[in-house]
Amino acid sequence: MRKFILTLMAVSLVVLAACGSNNEEGSSAEGSDKAEEKGTITFAVTPWTSTVPPTKVAGLIIEEMGYTVEETQADVSSTFVGLSRGDLDVFMDSWMPAHQYQYEEYKDSIEKVSISYKDADSGLVIPTYVEGIEKVSDLKGREDEFGNKIYGIEEGASATKMMRDLIKEADLDLELVTSSEGGMLAQAQREMSQNNPVIFYGWRPHTMFNKFDIKVIEDDYGYFTPSDVHVLANKDLKEKAPDVYKFLQNWSIPLEDVEAMIVKIEDGQDPREVAQEWIDNNQDKVNKMLGK
CATH class of the missing domain: 3.40.190.100 (Glycine betaine-binding periplasmic protein; domain 2)
Structure with a gap:
């Protein structure tokens, strides 16, 4: 009888373990399916301080929309190539007219989605x-x-x-x-x-x-003029993530707010925390960009 009870207990433990394993796999698969359903949005991040705050703010909002957000470090040339190929989805810091000649080269596959702010010296x-x-x-x-x-x-x-x-x-x-x-x-x-x-x-x-x-100093040769800072995206983003595309169409952020965030980041604050603070303090602007 003792041998029978021990055997029965062993079988029960195996069954319970199997059930627990199946439940975990089911939960993991469900989460994975949700992530795969929304997909990943990849931002280009150039080595300029002005790129970080808009990228972090937009990234946090897009994460809340259910997407996975990734950042890829790249110089300007690599950014335009990556956007044109679809390796990168979004670039938040394109200065026009400074980047106009790169844009003209790749405009068949890249789109100007919105203007972040104007008159940047x-x-x-x-x-x-x-x-x-x-x-x-x-x-x-x-x-x-x-x-x-x-x-x-x-x-x-x-x-x-x-x-x-x-x-x-x-x-x-x-x-x-x-x-x-x-x-x-x-x-x-x-x-x-x-x-x-x-x-x-x-x-x-x-x-x-x-x-x-x-x-x-004034450029009396006309090379440097006040710039409008644009959000660029691969043209397939509209189909890949229409809700993200619509959000970015409505995107704008004051130049002064970007500068204030840069100061906080350079003073040692975590960029994501600085971006979240801006979102919390500007929920009306966020809701407008989300079309709420």
């Missing part, structure tokens, strides 16, 4: 203590004061090409030194800490205008 930046230079043409004959250098961002960026074209057309004896955004700003800060004249590339929204006493 960009161009050559100098410290305000440098006197007598208000526009690019004023640099002619004074290049040696700046060590005959302009500090810029990474190769492949539209701004890098535009600066080279501007240097050539303005016939300036200046070498463009390219680097990462962080590398460029570190070099500019070193020069400004010694009160030296320095030229570098600047744009808003960015904390450089909060940290340093600097100004964008």
